[in-house]
Amino acid sequence: DTGVSQDPRHKITKRGQNVTFRCDPISEHNRLYWYRQTLGQGPEFLTYFQNEAQLEKSRLLSDRFSAERPKGSFSTLEIQRTEQGDSAMYLCASSLTGGTSYEQYFGPGTRLTVT
Amino acid sequence: QQPVQSPQAVILREGEDAVINCSSSKALYSVHWYRQKHGEAPVFLMILLKGGEQKGHDKISASFNEKKQQSSLYLTASQLSYSGTYFCGTETRSGNTGKLIFGQGTTLQVKP
Numbered sequence: 001d002t003g004v005s006q007d008p009r010h011k012i013t014k015r016g017q018n019v020t021f022r023c024d025p026i027s028e029h030n031r032l033y034w035y036r037q038t039l040g041q042g043p044e045f046l047t048y049f050q051n052e053a054q055l056e057k058s059r060l061l062s063d064r065f066s067a068e069r070p071k072g073s074f075s076t077l078e079i080q081r082t083e084q085g086d087s088a089m090y091l092c093a094s095s096l097t098g099g100t101s102y103e104q105y106f107g108p109g110t111r112l113t114v115t
Numbered sequence: 116q117q118p119v120q121s122p123q124a125v126i127l128r129e130g131e132d133a134v135i136n137c138s139s140s141k142a143l144y145s146v147h148w149y150r151q152k153h154g155e156a157p158v159f160l161m162i163l164l165k166g167g168e169q170k171g172h173d174k175i176s177a178s179f180n181e182k183k184q185q186s187s188l189y190l191t192a193s194q195l196s197y198s199g200t201y202f203c204g205t206e207t208r209s210g211n212t213g214k215l216i217f218g219q220g221t222t223l224q225v226k227p
Contacts, residue, residue: 043204043215048212048213104213106157
């Protein structure tokens with residue numbers, strides 16, 4: 001399977017702990033996006049990369065959130081000092097620039113529960 | 116800035132048609148449509164770029180009215196597999212960033 005993969009699929013953590021999620025995009029895709037989704041809502045944009053460069057970060061994103069894509073392949077999203085409000089599904093998507101369309105393909109997500 | 120989808124929910128019988136609308140208050144560059152089933156990731160359906168084109172495959176098609184900043188998704192002769200939540204994702208810049216702002220979703224239930 002050459003789709004987008006995410007690890008772990010589920011994470012339960014206590015408030016105040018740090019967590020890190022990993023996303024492996026489709027291999028030839030140069031863009032990678034992170035979204036957050038809460039129950040009953042659409043995905044909310046967090047940040048995106050083109051190759052290894054982080055080009056935009058949502059203004060709604062707390063400084064506790066940081067993302068990296070060091071070699072332009074996989075990406076990690078870290079949340080420091082987690083809060084209960086961070087509980088959500090964290091989705092990763094990837095796309096390929098160039099041409100007239102650039103569909104984003106989503107991974108299965110990491111469901112975070114902060115207790 | 117979030118696009119508004121309508122209706123919020125719709126229930127159909129197999130074989131019936133449905134239309135889902137997505138409206139934005141901002142000038143749109145592209146509209147992306149996704150379907151998400153419970154507990155699963157959103158699945159890409161189609162993308163429409165500004166220019167008013169219409170796309171479709173199988174019995175699902177979509178249009179993009181650039182003047183109204185509105186897109187509509189058409190599902191004809193619905194099947195049980197069409198059940199799920201449909202999201203439109205809109206891009207409001209012309210820079211091809213791919214940054215999408217999603218609507219709140221339309222839940223579609225198809226009954227036998």
